Amino acid sequence: MRDWKVHELADNEGKWNLNILANLIPADILMKIAAIIPPKDEYGNDERVGIGRNNCGFSVAGMYNNICCHHEVEDNNMWRKAWRLKVPERVRTLVWMILHNRLLTNSLKNKMGLSHAMCEYCGDKEETTLHVMRDCPKAREVWTYVVPLSLRGIFFMGDLQHWIGFNLNSNSQRRGREDWSDFWALSCHCLWMWRNKECHDADFVRPHRPVRHILQLSEDYRNAVLNNSVALARNQVVTMIGWSPPKPLFIKLKTDGAYKDRQVAGCGGVLRGCQGEWLGSFAKWVGLCSAFIAELWGVVEGLRYAHQLGFRKVELNIDSEAVVRVLKDGTSNSMAGNSLLKHIRNLLAMDWIVEI
Numbered sequence: 001m002r003d004w005k006v007h008e009l010a011d012n013e014g015k016w017n018l019n020i021l022a023n024l025i026p027a028d029i030l031m032k033i034a035a036i037i038p039p040k041d042e043y044g045n046d047e048r049v050g051i052g053r054n055n056c057g058f059s060v061a062g063m064y065n066n067i068c069c070h071h072e073v074e075d076n077n078m079w080r081k082a083w084r085l086k087v088p089e090r091v092r093t094l095v096w097m098i099l100h101n102r103l104l105t106n107s108l109k110n111k112m113g114l115s116h117a118m119c120e121y122c123g124d125k126e127e128t129t130l131h132v133m134r135d136c137p138k139a140r141e142v143w144t145y146v147v148p149l150s151l152r153g154i155f156f157m158g159d160l161q162h163w164i165g166f167n168l169n170s171n172s173q174r175r176g177r178e179d180w181s182d183f184w185a186l187s188c189h190c191l192w193m194w195r196n197k198e199c200h201d202a203d204f205v206r207p208h209r210p211v212r213h214i215l216q217l218s219e220d221y222r223n224a225v226l227n228n229s230v231a232l233a234r235n236q237v238v239t240m241i242g243w244s245p246p247k248p249l250f251i252k253l254k255t256d257g258a259y260k261d262r263q264v265a266g267c268g269g270v271l272r273g274c275q276g277e278w279l280g281s282f283a284k285w286v287g288l289c290s291a292f293i294a295e296l297w298g299v300v301e302g303l304r305y306a307h308q309l310g311f312r313k314v315e316l317n318i319d320s321e322a323v324v325r326v327l328k329d330g331t332s333n334s335m336a337g338n339s340l341l342k343h344i345r346n347l348l349a350m351d352w353i354v355e356i
């Protein structure tokens with residue numbers, strides 16, 4: 001197969017001949033290939049494309065992200081949760097640093113040759129991030145006050161990533177007024193600030209009642225946000241979403257794509273007339289790709305199908321704003337997206353009227 005060209009892997013109908021590849025390529029890669037539109041003469045000549053965020057230029061970062069599939073993989077939701085904490089910005093930033101394990105603890109300083117690695121308070125324990133935040137008696141003093149006895153085992157167990165995940169994902173540890181993850185983040189911030197002040201300011205004394213201090217901070221912040229939101233409140237308009245018929249002589253094509261984390265994606269759609277009557281529908285197995293690509297596949301298959309059924313005036317409805325935007329802009333950030341877009345442009349340019 002050394003001299004084969006890519007288009008030889010597609011059959012006469014323009015579909016991938018997956019049987020040929022099935023014995024040569026692992027199944028997960030095969031599913032990724034299935035989600036790419038196969039090449040075809042009518043799509044025009046090959047052209048050079050840039051790999052990266054922009055379509056024309058090459059960037060090392062873009063290439064790296066492409067190879068690692070960073071744009072395709074759903075972000076670890078810990079990061080999203082960290083940025084959605086309802087705490088002051090500096091606290092969110094601290095959580096972000098903890099997640100990266102970048103706090104300048106003695107352990108890290110020691111690796112840089114700047115200090116010994118031990119905790120100033122304990123003396124005989126290495127001061128890692130987890131030590132300052134959880135295991136040092138100074139931190140335990142706060143946590144044992146608020147974490148119920150039944151959860152202490154799991155709270156004081158596991159490595160840093162587990163501990164962060166546990167605290168960002170659970171809101172039930174402390175049935176009090178505030179969200180646990182917000183309280184946890186604020187506590188971490190205080191523990192770190194107090195630790196720093198103790199190191200650098202000889203006169204500093206930790207609050208006598210640390211938990212009460214943290215709760216007060218939390219309440220102050222909540223009140224400030226509340227006051228701000230009252231000041232910024234605007235009238236909201238509630239829009240009911242429902243099916244509306246197409247214009248006279250038009251038919252309506254609705255398409256959708258769906259994807260579940262690390263599972264195969266699919267797309268489908270339905271065609272209906274002015275009276276809401278069913279004119280046709282389709283569904284397709286897409287392969288391994290993002291929700292965005294699955295949505296684009298829905299548009300491709302829907303347009304093909306509508307044209308094949310002989311409809312010449314079509315209103316196209318897509319439920320993804322991102323897809324509508326790229327259809328109007330004409331470019332997307334991914335190569336797979338761009339080849340589908342090119343095909344959609346060809347479909348739209350046929351002998352019919354399609355309104356998006």
Ligand SMILES: [Zn+2]
Pocket residue numbers: 119120121122123125131135136137138
């Ligand atoms: Zn310590």
